[in-house]
Amino acid sequence: MTNQSELPGFALQLPPFDGETLFSWCSRYHRMTANGRDGATCLQLFGDRRIGTAHDFPARLDALVSRSDGTLGDAHSLIREHTILPFYLPFRCLRLAEESERAMRGTNIGGLKYRLGLQTSGLGSAHPLKACPTCIEADQELHGWAYWHRDHQLPGAWVCNLHQTPLLISPCKLDQRARFAWTLPRATDLSVPAGLPMGIASHTYAHWLMKMASMAAELLRLGYSTLEDPVRLASALRQRLFERNFASPSGRIKWRDLEASLDFIAKRQLALPEMQHVADRELLKAQLTRALSGRSVTHPLRWMIWCSNWFDDLRDLKAAYDRADKHQSTTDTLPDHEVVSHGPEAWQTTVLDQVRTEAVSMTRGAKLAGVSYNTFAAWACALGIEAARRPQKVNADVRQCISIRLLAGEDKTNLASEFRLSMETLTRILRTTPGLREARNRSRFERRRTAARKEWHELLASDPCLTTKAARSIAPATFTWLYRNDREWLKSSSHALKTSVSTNHAQQKMKKKVERRSTALRQLLDLST
Numbered sequence: 102m103t104n105q106s107e108l109p110g111f112a113l114q115l116p117p118f119d120g121e122t123l124f125s126w127c128s129r130y131h132r133m134t135a136n137g138r139d140g141a142t143c144l145q146l147f148g149d150r151r152i153g154t155a156h157d158f159p160a161r162l163d164a165l166v167s168r169s170d171g172t173l174g175d176a177h178s179l180i181r182e183h184t185i186l187p188f189y190l191p192f193r194c195l196r197l198a199e200e201s202e203r204a205m206r207g208t209n210i211g212g213l214k215y216r217l218g219l220q221t222s223g224l225g226s227a228h229p230l231k232a233c234p235t236c237i238e239a240d241q242e243l244h245g246w247a248y249w250h251r252d253h254q255l256p257g258a259w260v261c262n263l264h265q266t267p268l269l270i271s272p273c274k275l276d277q278r279a280r281f282a283w284t285l286p287r288a289t290d291l292s293v294p295a296g297l298p299m300g301i302a303s304h305t306y307a308h309w310l311m312k313m314a315s316m317a318a319e320l321l322r323l324g325y326s327t328l329e330d331p332v333r334l335a336s337a338l339r340q341r342l343f344e345r346n347f348a349s350p351s352g353r354i355k356w357r358d359l360e361a362s363l364d365f366i367a368k369r370q371l372a373l374p375e376m377q378h379v380a381d382r383e384l385l386k387a388q389l390t391r392a393l394s395g396r397s398v399t400h401p402l403r404w405m406i407w408c409s410n411w412f413d414d415l416r417d418l419k420a421a422y423d424r425a426d427k428h429q430s431t432t433d434t435l436p437d438h439e440v441v442s443h444g445p446e447a448w449q450t451t452v453l454d455q456v457r458t459e460a461v462s463m464t465r466g467a468k469l470a471g472v473s474y475n476t477f478a479a480w481a482c483a484l485g486i487e488a489a490r491r492p493q494k495v496n497a498d499v500r501q502c503i504s505i506r507l508l509a510g511e512d513k514t515n516l517a518s519e520f521r522l523s524m525e526t527l528t529r530i531l532r533t534t535p536g537l538r539e540a541r542n543r544s545r546f547e548r549r550r551t552a553a554r555k556e557w558h559e560l561l562a563s564d565p566c567l568t569t570k571a572a573r574s575i576a577p578a579t580f581t582w583l584y585r586n587d588r589e590w591l592k593s594s595s596h597a598l599k600t601s602v603s604t605n606h607a608q609q610k611m612k613k614k615v616e617r618r619s620t621a622l623r624q625l626l627d628l629s630t
C-alpha cells in the first residue's frame with residue numbers, strides 16, 4: 102500500500118488505515134473529494150453508480166484496482182486485508198475461496214452470499230455496521246478520522262477488545278434508505294442492538310464476548326481452507342468431548358451429561374444478536390450432531406460457539422484439527438454402525454474359509470488370525486458366515502427374542518436393562534447375526550420416516566399461513582432429516598402447501614422470532630436476578 106492514491110482526476114494522500122474496511126476507505130474518499138452525490142464517488146472508484154457501495158462484499162474490485170492504478174494494492178490483498186470475506190473462508194474449500202474472490206473482482210457478486218451459505222445458515226446474511234464509541238473518539242484524536250474497523254464488523258464480535266466496551270450499531274445499511282450511501286461512524290448515530298439487554302449481557306458474559314470477538318478476528322487472519330475438512334473437525338471435536346468426559350472412549354456422545362452445557366451455551370447465545378433466535382438446547386443439539394457427524398457447517402459462528410466453550414482458542418482447535426485422524430469414523434451411532442476399519446488380510450481370509458467349512462471353531466479361528474473374537478466374528482458376519490456361538494450367558498431363546506426386538510428397532514439400552522445384559526453383548530448379537538444390523542437399520546429408517554412425515558404434516562396443517570421456510574425454522578431437525586432422506590416427499594408436501602404471501606410469511610417469521618427471543622430473554626433475566 103502506498104501513501105498516494107491517484108484516481109482519474111484526483112491525486113490525494115489517503116492510505117487505508119490498518120484494519121480499516123474498504124467501505125470505510127471509500128467513505129473517507131467520498132468525504133475528502135466532497136463529491137456530494139454518493140453515485141458520483143461510486144462511479145469514480147468503481148465505474149458504476151451503485152455497485153461498490155456494499156459495506157460487506159463489494160464487487161468490481163478489479164475496476165477499482167485499475168482505476169486507482171494499483172496504488173491501493175491488488176484485488177487479492179484488498180480482499181484479504183480490508184473486507185470481511187476471509188472470515189468466512191477458513192472452513193470452506195479452496196475452490197469456493199477462489200470463486201468468492203472472483204465474484205468480488207467481477208462486475209457483480211451475484212449469488213455469493215448464497216454460495217457462502219449465509220442465506221441458508223439460519224443466522225441471517227446481514228452485517229450491521231458496528232463501532233466502538235471509544236475508538237471513534239481515539240481515532241478522531243489520532244488520525245483526524247473516525248473509521249469502520251474491520252474486526253468490529255464480524256459476526257460474533259460485539260465487544261471492542263481494545264477498550265473492552267460493547268459495540269453499538271449504526272442504522273445505516275439496515276434499511277433501504279442508506280443502502281447506497283457512503284458513511285462513517287458518528288457516536289450520536291449509534292445505538293444498542295434491538296433486543297439486546299446490553300447491560301446484563303455484557304456484564305454477565307463480558308469475558309466470553311471478548312473471547313468471541315478475538316476468535317472472529319483470528320478467523321480473518323487464518324488462511325483460506327485451513328479448517329476445511331469437516332470430518333477432521335468432527336474428529337477433533339469428538340476427541341475434545343471425550344477429554345471433557347462428554348463422550349465414551351468409543352466416541353459415543355453422552356447427551357444426557359451434555360444437556361447442562363448446552364443449556365449454558367444457549368444462555369450465552371442470548372448475548373449475540375445474530376443468535377438470540379436460535380438460543381435453544383434442542384437446536385444446539387441438532388447443530389452439534391451435524392458437526393460431529395462430519396457434515397459441513399456453513400456459518401463460522403457455529404464453530405466459534407463450540408470452540409469458545411470447549412477449546413482455549415482457535416489455535417487450540419487448529420492444533421486438535423491437525424492431530425485428528427482424518428480417516429477416523431465420525432458416525433454418532435457407534436458402535437451400532439461400527440465398522441471394522443481394517444478388514445482381513447489375505448492370510449486371515451484363509452482362516453475364515455476354514456471356519457466356513459467348520460474345520461476350525463470361531464474361537465480357534467480368531468486366535469489363528471491374531472485378532473479378538475469380536476473382530477473375527479464381525480469379519481465372518483460380513484462374509485455371511487454364521488458364527489458358532491461361544492458359550493455365554495445368552496441362551497438361544499433369549500438370543501432369538503432379542504434379535505426380533507432389535508429387528509423391530511427397539512432401543513439397545515432398554516433391551517440391555519430388561520434382559521440384564523451388557524451393552525457389549527447386545528452389540529455383539531447385532532454384529533454377529535448375518536443381516537440383522539441391515540434389517541434393523543431399515544426398520545429404524547422406516548419408523549423415523551413415518552414419524553418425521555407425521556410431524557411435518559401436522560405442522561403444516563396447524564397453520565395454513567405457514568411457509569416452508571417458517572416451518573423449517575420451527576422443526577429444523579425434522580426438516581433436515583426429510584431433506585436428506587425423503588426429499589421427494591418433502592417437495593411434494595411443500596407443493597401441496599399454499600405458499601402464503603410474503604407479508605404473511607414475514608409476519609409469521611417475525612412473530613416466531615419475537616416469541617423465542619422473549620422466552621429466552623425471560624430466562625436470562627431470571628438467571629441474572
Ligand SMILES: [Zn+2]
Pocket residue numbers: 233234235236237261262263264265266
Ligand atoms: Zn474501541
